[in-house]
Amino acid sequence: MNDTARDSRNNDALRSTRLERNAAPYAEGSCLVSTGDTRVLCTATVQPGVPDWRRGSGSGWLTAEYAMLPRSTLRRTGRERSGARGRTQEIQRLIGRALRAAVDLGALGERTILVDCDVLVADGGTRTAAITGAALAVHDACAWIAREHGAASAFRQLVAATSIGIIGGEPRLDLDYREDVAADVDMNIVLLESGGLVEVQGTAEREPFSPAQLDELIRLGLAGCRTLLRLQREAIGG
Numbered sequence: 001m002n003d004t005a006r007d008s009r010n011n012d013a014l015r016s017t018r019l020e021r022n023a024a025p026y027a028e029g030s031c032l033v034s035t036g037d038t039r040v041l042c043t044a045t046v047q048p049g050v051p052d053w054r055r056g057s058g059s060g061w062l063t064a065e066y067a068m069l070p071r072s073t074l075r076r077t078g079r080e081r082s083g084a085r086g087r088t089q090e091i092q093r094l095i096g097r098a099l100r101a102a103v104d105l106g107a108l109g110e111r112t113i114l115v116d117c118d119v120l121v122a123d124g125g126t127r128t129a130a131i132t133g134a135a136l137a138v139h140d141a142c143a144w145i146a147r148e149h150g151a152a153s154a155f156r157q158l159v160a161a162t163s164i165g166i167i168g169g170e171p172r173l174d175l176d177y178r179e180d181v182a183a184d185v186d187m188n189i190v191l192l193e194s195g196g197l198v199e200v201q202g203t204a205e206r207e208p209f210s211p212a213q214l215d216e217l218i219r220l221g222l223a224g225c226r227t228l229l230r231l232q233r234e235a236i237g238g
Contacts, residue, residue, distance in 0.1 A: 011170055011171065011172045011173065011220075012173050012220055012223065013173065013174075014035075014162065014173060014174045014224050014227055014228070015035050015036030015038075015125075015174050015176065016034075016035075016036060017033070017034065017035050017132075017228065017231055018032075018033070018034040019031055019032075019033055019132070019133060019136055019231060019232060019235040020032040020033075020034075021136055021140060021235060021236070022140075023041060024041065024043045027043040027044060027045055027137070027141075028044055028045060028046045028140065028141040028144040028145075029043070029044035029136070029137040029138060029139065029140030029141030029142075029143075029144065030042065030043045030044065030137050030140070031133040031134070031136040031137045031140075031235075032133065033129050033130070033132055033133030035125055035128075035129045035132075035174065036123055036124070036125075036174075036176055037121055037123035037176070038119075038121055038122060038123045038124060038125055038126055038129050038176075039119075039120040039121040040117055040118065040119050040120065040126060040129045040130045040133055041116075041117075041118045041120055041133075042115065042116070042117050042118075042130060042133040042134040042136070042137045043115070043116045043137055044113050044114070044115050044134070044137040044138045044140065044141035045113070045114045045115075045116070045141075046111055046112075046113055046141055046144065046145055047111065047112045047113075047114060048110070048111060048112075049110060049111070049112060050110050050111070050112055051112075054110075055110070057110070058106070058109065058110065059105045059106045059108065059109075059110070060105050060106075060107075060108025060109055060110060060111045060112060060113070060154070061105065061108075061111075061112045061113075062096060062099050062100050062103055062105065062108075062112070062113040062114075062115065062138070063092075063096050063112065063113075063114060063115070064092050064095035064096040064099060064114075064115040064116075064117060064134065065092055065114070065115070065116050065117070066088055066091045066092045066095060066117045066118075066119075066127070066130060067079075067080070067088070067116075067117075067118050067119065068118075068119040068122055068126070069118060069119060069120060072119045072120055072121055072122045073122050091126075091127045091130070094127060094131070094188075094190070094199060095115065095117060095127065095130055095131055095134060096115070097198060097199070098131045098135075098159050098161065098190045098198045098199070099113075099115060099131070099134055099135065099138050099159065101159060101192055101196070101198050102135060102138065102155065102156055102157055102158065102159040102192065103138060103142065103154050103155055103156060104154045104155075104156050105154070106154075107151070107152065107153075107154035108142075108145070108154045109149075109151075111145065113138060113141050113142075115134050115137065115138060117130035117133070117134055122177070123176050123177045124163070124175050124176040124177040124178075124179065124180045125162070125163045125174060125175060125176070125180075127161070127188065128161035128162050128163050128188055128190075129161075131159060131160065131161040131190060132160045132161055132162075132228050132232070135158050135159050135160065135232060136232060136235060136236065138155065139155045139158070139236060142154045142155035143155070157192055157193040157194055158192070158193040158229050158232045158233065159190060159191065159192050159193065159198065160190075160191055160225045160228035160229045160232060161188060161189065161190040161191070161199075161225065161228075162174050162188070162189060162221055162224040162225055162228060163175050163180070163186070163187065163188050163189075163221075164187045164188075164189065164202075164217045164218075164220050164221040164224070165179065165180065165183035165184075165185055165186045165187060165217075166183060166184045166185040166207075166209060166213060166217070167179055167182055167183050167184065168184075169184075171213065171216045171217050171220055172220075173220045173221070173223075173224045174224060183205055183206075184204065184205060184206040184207045184209070185202060185203070185204050185205065185206075185207075185209045185213070185217070186202065186203055186205055187200070187201065187202030187203070187217050187221065188200075188201050188202075188221075189201075189218065189221035189222065189224075189225060190225075191221075191222060191225035191226070191229070193229050200218065200221075202214070202217065
């Protein structure tokens with residue numbers, strides 16, 4: 001991990017971010033997102049049909065799965081072979097909610113977009129990076145459906161996410177792993193291109209925080225998300 005990452009940027013600056021579309025050429029949509037040392041491969045697979053409870057509605061569905069590869073961390077993490085557990089389920093649900101807010105499910109027809117977010121390297125912010133990268137994978141999957149079936153794209157708008165925290169009384173944007181484990185307050189924010197919020201989730205890990213600090217964290221997070229939305233737009237060509 002990069003011990004000098006924060007030394008080279010201000011507290012209101014994102015880590016260096018790259019969005020590489022078509023990273024998995026066999027998927028209908030894919031993106032490799034790099035945020036500092038964190039790297040997440042996001043793929044979107046289009047499948048016919050929907051869950052039983054949605055069958056006959058004429059609308060589609062989008063769901064997400066998230067996994068950390070065994071050596072994405074400093075020590076090997078075992079695979080969740082018996083199914084997703086607590087933290088993983090929480091992250092999968094967050095990714096799914098964020099991406100469904102970006103898509104017109106009614107325009108999908110009775111199809112499912114299955115999003116896989118696999119963490120290759122974990123250095124903090126894996127769930128927020130997954131949302132930011134997966135948005136491009138879903139954009140391209142919707143474009144694939146439109147091309148194959150001669151319909152308008154079901155993709156409505158981009159969505160991006162970032163982390164914010166307080167360390168030693170200082171609000172900071174886009175925490176890496178060392179900062180995350182030392183944070184007094186840890187927060188994630190998910191922003192749609194339209195300006196709507198999908199989630200703002202913050203917790204005092206050690207010391208409580210004030211309403212004024214909350215306002216500053218949200219300000220930093222919104223600014224970071226807007227930068228990520230701009231990078232997404234540039235990645236898809238405007």
